[in-house]
Amino acid sequence: PASTHxxxxxxxxxxxxxxxxxxxNFSLVDGHLVLVSRDEEASCRSRNRTGSSISESSNLHPAGGRRDPDPAADERSTRGAGRSTESEISATSQLSNVKGLLWKRLRDRKGRGVPKTDMPAVTVPDGERVPSRSGSRESLLPPPSAAELDLTGDNVIVRPVHGSIVGEKFCFQIITGEGSRSFGCTSLAERDRWxxxxxxTVQPNKDNCxxxxLALSLWVYEARDLPPRRRLRxxxxxxxxxxxxxxxxxxxxDGELFWGELFQLAAxxxxxxxxLALCRDDHPGQPVASITVPLAExxxxxxxxxxWYPLSGPGGGERVPSVRVRGRYREVRVLPIVRYKELAEFITFHYRELCARLEPTIAVRHKEELAGALVRVLQSTGKAKSFLIDLGVAELDRFDDREALIFRENTLATKAIDE
Incomplete structure (x- = not known):
């Protein structure tokens, strides 16, 4: 909404x-975020910041935009606004072990066993938070105004914060007319729930507006013709x-530097x-070179x-530094939820025919995006598990005599189950 900016x-x-x-240490009460911890000094902490070494950016892997596995990302906090709702519980039960169920059907059909690997579960004692990856936490006395935030005013912004800025994963920021506060969570799921x-709370009729x-997805791959042996970001x-x-x-x-990091900036x-500004690590406020790219491009x-984007700098020189990036800026206009009712009903009752028609006609690069969208829509209508099983069974039928290809080709079934 325009009012949020x-x-x-x-x-x-x-x-x-x-x-x-x-x-x-906070609770959401009547439109206010209230500090409920007795130890106010321990509720706010300062971290040993190590830049984006513990950020949410992903290193270069063939899997693309997947996040690195993190035991903390699977933690389900039950405190404050982190309490699971019925829809979250049903969504988890919908999607649990679908691929295992499909392999069991294949084993029953073949009459022979298929090796199965069980991943060890990471358990966290109830009531304990996963320690931060950013090292020690020094106590910092909070200002009195930060003990309670009023979310009922105008122009309140709630947005995720990238870990490379605050020095810790899974953070979000609340901006009000009085100032800005950053909050840390133990997992991506907990942050998204908050x-x-x-x-x-800020906009109760959000779904009806x-x-x-706006979102930016950017790979920062490498740079060349840089000042040699300089520590740069x-x-x-x-x-x-x-x-x-x-x-x-x-x-x-030789002036070359490789990062291979993916940044997914949403909201x-x-x-x-x-x-894009190249800065020395010891002088972050003085860019060595930079380039401005219109987001419309x-x-x-x-x-x-x-x-490759050539960079301009204050010093000049014979060699012009340049940086290689790969990015996409997306502007998605979301309509009121009632406008999607007929589409959701059509997908819920006709996803088999829809996938059968689209599978042979769309390019591989579009299948992952389509599969993810279908999973999210059907998850909201309670049909995600049936959808995945139906696609998986069709996959088993097609490759019945070629087990090596099952869930390994670029099909909608593979993309949907991986989602």
């Missing part, structure tokens, strides 16, 4: 040294505000330009745009 005097991204509050609950959702700015940064690495003697404020391409 009116606090221009408040920074849209927290400073790298901003304190991060432990969200488990953000959703807070946004519904048309809104524009690549900073990502949107209209002058720092939103993420790469790990600090030392350029080689962005309206912006016009992306600036990244939004116009139907597929992520990849290219």
């Amino acid at each position: 009116g606090t221009s005097s408040i920074p849209l991204a927290p400073a790298p040294d901003a304190p991060v509050w432990d969200v488990s 953000i959703e609950n807070l946004r519904r 048309e809104r524009l959702e 690549c900073h990502l700015h949107l209209d002058g505000t720092l939103f993420a940064r790469t790990t600090a690495k030392v350029a080689g003697p 962005l404020p309206p912006a016009r330009a992306l600036t 990244l939004a116009a391409a139907r597929q992520p745009l990849e290219r």
Whole structure:
């Protein structure tokens, strides 16, 4: 909504040294986020920040945009707004062990066993939070105004914060007319639950309003012709505000440097330009070189745009530094939920015919996006498990005599189950 971006005097991204509050010490009460912990000093902590080495950016892997496995990401907190709702529980039960069920059907059909590997579960004692990856936590006395945040006013923004900025994964930020506060969670699921609950508190009729959702997906691959043996980061700015940064690495003697990091920035404020700035780790405020890319250029391409961008710097020189990135900027206009009712009903009752018609006609690069969308729609209608089983059984029938290809080809079934 346009009203969520009116606090221009408040920074849209927290400073790298901003304190991060432990969200488990807060509770959402009557439109206010209230500190309920007795030990107020321990509720706010300062971390040993190590840049994006513990950020949410993914290193370069063939799997693309998948996050690295993290035991904390599977933790389901039961405190505060982290309490699971009935819809979350049903969604988990819908999607549990679908692939295992399909393999069992194949074993029953073949009359012979198929080796199965059980992944060890990571258990966390009830009531304990997974320790932060960012090292020690020093106590920091919180200002009195931070003990309670009023979310009932105008122009309240709730948005995720990239880990490379605050020095810890799974954080979000609340911006009000009085200031900005950052909060840390133990898992991605817990952070998403808090953000959703807070946004519904700020805008109770969120599902009935048309809104524009903005997101940037950017691979920062490498740079060349850099000052040799300098420890550098690549900073990502949107209209002058720092939103993420790469790990600090030392350029080689030939001036080449490789990062291979993926940044998924969602719930962005309206912006016009992306600036990529190479900065020394010891002087982050003085860019060595930079380039500004209009976001309209990244939004116009139907597929992520990849290219080398020459950088301009204050010093000049014979060799012009350049950086290779691959990015896509998306502007998605979300209509009121009632407008999607007929589409949801059609998908729920006709997904078999829909997939059968689309499977042979769409390109492989579109199948993952389509499969993910179908899973999310059917998860909301309670049909996700039936959908996955039906696609999986059809996959078993097609490759009945070629087991090596089952769930290994670029089919809608494989993409949907992986989702």
